[in-house]
Amino acid sequence: MNSGMDTLPPTPPQDHIGPQSATLERWLTGPRFNRLPAPGAQDAAPALSFEFFPPRTEALETQLWTCVRRLEGLAPRFVSVTYGAGGSTQARTHATVERILRETSLVPAAHLTCVGAERGVIDDIARQYWDAGVRHIVALRGDVPGGGAYVPHPGGYAYAADLVAGLKKVADFEISVAAYPETHPAALSPQADMDSLKRKLDAGATRAITNYFFDADVFLRFLDRCLAAGITAPIVPGIMPVSNFAQAKKFSAGCGASVPYWMERLFEGTEDDPETRRIVAAVTAAEQVRVLQANGVDEFHFYTLNRPDLTYAIAHILGVREGLK
Ligand SMILES: Cc1cc2nc3c(=O)[nH]c(=O)nc-3n(C[C@H](O)[C@H](O)[C@H](O)COP(=O)(O)OP(=O)(O)OC[C@H]3O[C@@H](n4cnc5c(N)ncnc54)[C@H](O)[C@@H]3O)c2cc1C
Numbered sequence: 001m002n003s004g005m006d007t008l009p010p011t012p013p014q015d016h017i018g019p020q021s022a023t024l025e026r027w028l029t030g031p032r033f034n035r036l037p038a039p040g041a042q043d044a045a046p047a048l049s050f051e052f053f054p055p056r057t058e059a060l061e062t063q064l065w066t067c068v069r070r071l072e073g074l075a076p077r078f079v080s081v082t083y084g085a086g087g088s089t090q091a092r093t094h095a096t097v098e099r100i101l102r103e104t105s106l107v108p109a110a111h112l113t114c115v116g117a118e119r120g121v122i123d124d125i126a127r128q129y130w131d132a133g134v135r136h137i138v139a140l141r142g143d144v145p146g147g148g149a150y151v152p153h154p155g156g157y158a159y160a161a162d163l164v165a166g167l168k169k170v171a172d173f174e175i176s177v178a179a180y181p182e183t184h185p186a187a188l189s190p191q192a193d194m195d196s197l198k199r200k201l202d203a204g205a206t207r208a209i210t211n212y213f214f215d216a217d218v219f220l221r222f223l224d225r226c227l228a229a230g231i232t233a234p235i236v237p238g239i240m241p242v243s244n245f246a247q248a249k250k251f252s253a254g255c256g257a258s259v260p261y262w263m264e265r266l267f268e269g270t271e272d273d274p275e276t277r278r279i280v281a282a283v284t285a286a287e288q289v290r291v292l293q294a295n296g297v298d299e300f301h302f303y304t305l306n307r308p309d310l311t312y313a314i315a316h317i318l319g320v321r322e323g324l325k
Helices: 019-029 058-072 090-103 119-132 160-170 191-200 215-230 245-255 261-267 274-294 308-317
Strands: 047-052 078-081 109-113 137-139 173-178 206-211 235-239 298-302
Touching: 019 215, 058 109, 058 235, 078 090, 078 137, 090 119, 109 119, 119 160, 119 215, 137 160, 160 173, 160 191, 191 206, 191 235, 206 298, 215 235, 215 274, 235 274, 245 261, 245 298, 261 274, 261 298, 274 308
Parallel strands: 047 078, 047 298, 078 109, 109 137, 137 173, 173 206, 206 235, 235 298
Antiparallel strands: none
């Protein structure tokens, strides 16, 4: 795949450069990266979607709505609202999705999981969404609350592919599903996981949103594997702008996202320096999306964590402006 970078051939080593010039020699003999293409070089601004979580307290509710209002002007294709482990946020997810539908110009998508519920219960939740005017579901298996091995509910949907098929029987929802560039941690093998993704799309999902990742190359290689598996639906990269590195590292260990050493080095020494951390976070995520954009990727899903600033700035860098569709 095209790296998207303007590269110049490396300068060959020069015999006459002595040891005292070692630094200059090192600079002159490495690969040359001139620049990434300017964002304006792309034909159109990319299509974005933003993910929120349903708030637990009044303070978090205020934070969420500040975030929603700030990002609304960027006219995302849709915004999605997560569903707590084991359905623990069912009412709050529903209330948030309905309020977005009622009070904003945004198109909401409700996350829904299989864990711990009978099919009939899940179908009823989906029907309520449909009746309320919600047309987009992010269909997931979910995880066992508190961790532990997943065992399907005896009367429930076992895996996300079963849920997608069930939802399609309830109504003609638009359905997005999850994908894992570095393989889902519980998958039998990368190929088994790819087969599972294909089953979800064959069952009626029209898009996959990936787990977050930090090396653009990880995503680009995953796209190659999807294509080789006969998948043609959009695989939208999930972008997580990380400003709390320690927390992200802890979380990544459980969800199959590797944290590269270079990233650790970037955040090193910023533990007590939130301002520098935020700048590092913005640059890191901006670089990631710019490389993807340079490789032709023109759809992005942002895990906002209900904080608008980094997402807004990175969207701006991608060429997305208020008032532009
Ligand atoms: C974009 C995105 C949004 C998310 N939102 C939420 C959310 O709102 N709430 C939440 O609780 N979690 C959420 N998650 C996390 C998700 O629920 C977990 O990662 C979960 O462990 C897997 O869900 P899935 O839908 O990918 O499952 P599936 O696609 O069902 O796959 C789960 C595992 O089972 C394997 N598998 C699939 N089919 C079979 C089969 N027939 N037999 C044996 N093994 C099989 C797969 O290879 C994989 O290892 C989200 C993840 C992503 C990437």
